[in-house]
Amino acid sequence: MDVEAVRRSFPALASGLARFDGPGGSLVPTPVIEAVAAAMAAGLCQRGSVSAPDRLAEETATGARAAMGRLLGTDPHGIVFGRSMTALTFDFARTISAGWGPGDEVVVTRLDHDANVRPWVTAAERTGATVRWLGFDPVTGELDDVGPLLSERTRLVAVTAASNLLSTRPDIAQVVRATHESGALAYVDAVHLVPHAPVDLAALGADFLACSPYKFFGPHLGVVAASPALLETLRPAKLLPSSDAVPERFELGTLPYELLAGVSAAVAFIEALPGGMAAVEEHEARLLGRLLDGLSGLPGVTVHSRPARRTPTALLTVDGMAPAEVQRALAAEGVVAPAGSFYAVEASRHVGLGDEGGLRAGLAAYTNDADVDRLLAALGSVTLGP
Template sequence: MTAMDIEAVRRSFPALTSGLARFDGPGGSLVPTPVIEAVAAAMSAGMCQRGTVSAPDRLTESTTAGARADMARLLGADPRGIVFGRSMTALTFDLARTLASDWGPGDEVVVTRLDHDADIRPWVTAAERVGATVRWLGFDPDTAELDDVGPLLTDRTRLVAVTAASNLLGTRPDVLGVVQAAHEVGALVHVDAVHLVPHAPVDLTALGADFLVCSPYKFFGPHLGVLAAAPTLLERLHPDKLLPSSDAVPERFELGTLPYELLAGVSAAVGFIESLPGGMAGVEEHEAALARRLLVGLAALPAVTVHGRPSRRTPTVLFNVEGVAAAEVQRRLAVDGVVAPAGNFYALEASRHAGLGDAGGVRAGMSAYTNEEDVDRLLAGLATMA
């Protein structure tokens, strides 16, 4: 695999001209110039509604179809099963309400304490409203490895919601194993891949999950959400919708007019990833090397505690500095031009289960545009506190 020319990659991101060392990618990546230009061009083109009559109609139609095809290629999915929504959270709430219409007392749903709340609360809320039972899957607070889902599964399990990667601790659970175990009892599996898609190749078909969600603004794109599923599965579901709106799949799941200019940005983001040496596999290799550099450096600072040591992880590290509140660590690093946010990052259950309460810790997330100098600046800033 050709090594990534990191300086060439960095020149694609206008925000890096600020000189800041950015470790806030897990909350939302920086945006490269091709994506910015694609969104601007789409807005300048005068797109209004999809159709086949006028030139603007056809452009809007092709932009939408192109975005579905591009996301399907990135996720190893079928373009006919790509649904766009305002956010992953909104899509998951909508899907949970739709699926729960067939649940009732005695039915069971499994959620994990490792997940972002957007893959917990929609399912808990939907289950509670129909009298279904929620079962909680924990994780080892020391290693941050997910527990075995097997003991929680029964013939009444209707759905298992699991993260493909923890946005707080970086853990990459054995999702394929969870999918296989859930399918053995006839349960559906919803995978939150928001934190994995920016860091590693993802293939829905190989994974075998029923639903997979992600957020383009985490992988160089604009702010919206994506749900991927088999078209045949979506055909069986009937969400609430307006009477005149299309009942075709996937349109029946998309409420209102889509943000077409953002769909153009999605296509550009996928194109940008594919233009990098090795594509997403190249990104994964580059980020893994940086994560190793950071972990070795943190281990040399006695006052720093890294939370979790999963066997497979994203390049995302959560830590605390002894005697210094996480929010204060964030503030001091910011003074040094290093952006490393503090908090629980909506993974509230994970933060509490790991013994970190609601305050969480400081999160450093590597991205495709992160370089060794960034990592060294972070370590140098922490060394003054530790």
């Protein structure tokens, strides 16, 4: 992948900062910015078939569904848009759990972002269902076997496709197979996977897959993908006059058409990259090797977790320094790498970092070798002195 050509599409890089905050929200390329602005300038109001603005709003919504369908390898009629992945997951948790009661069980993991934990824990508390916790190895970051937690009482397994804190990529297809053998549904958080690797919902087999376009060059939105047939079986609370069609019945209020235009542009940007997401994955894997090799030579630096399959994200701590202190030191050198637990509070506590977490360095398609070297040099100044 020609990373320098990619970088020219991201105006935020003109600041000269080395950016490692992509896991919290990627930078946005010029075509996405222009698509959002153009949609707002077009005067879109409501979807319809009569006036030109009506038709353009309709085309914008259906175009965004088609784009996400291509990106995720699924039926565009099963693409649901919402304010955020968190909001959508709370909505789906309320709807899916409507028939739960005492004796039913839901499985959540210690590895997940809280957006795929708390909605299900809250639903269980409300309905009297039991929560079963799936752990992970705090040293390697590898997820435990879900099998022993499954039974005929299991109603749903909520699991991450990639940890936003520790970078672990569990074998989701295997987890989904075991889940389905127990008769349960699988709700997969792919927010941290979709920006870094090709995703095919059919191959994963998940019943629901959630992601966030603002993690892969798009605007701030959430997406849940599922088969239209499965969505037809769910009856969410909605306004009386709003559409009962799938997927619209899950989308509360008027969609943000300008952001949907940005979603289509973000997917088109990815599709235009030579090699697409496979090339991005290869580029990021090479840079991750460079980063991990460099970190291994810095005294007092600990990289947490070493999973067999991972995203290009490293969580680290520096002996004798609070993560926030390291973040400030790097920022003074023009290196942006945030500190915290990043809402993966269960994972952070499980590896012994408490709610404070660590410093997270995330690579992206626009990261280059010079960025990685700047991060390593800045950390060297922290650990070795000037």
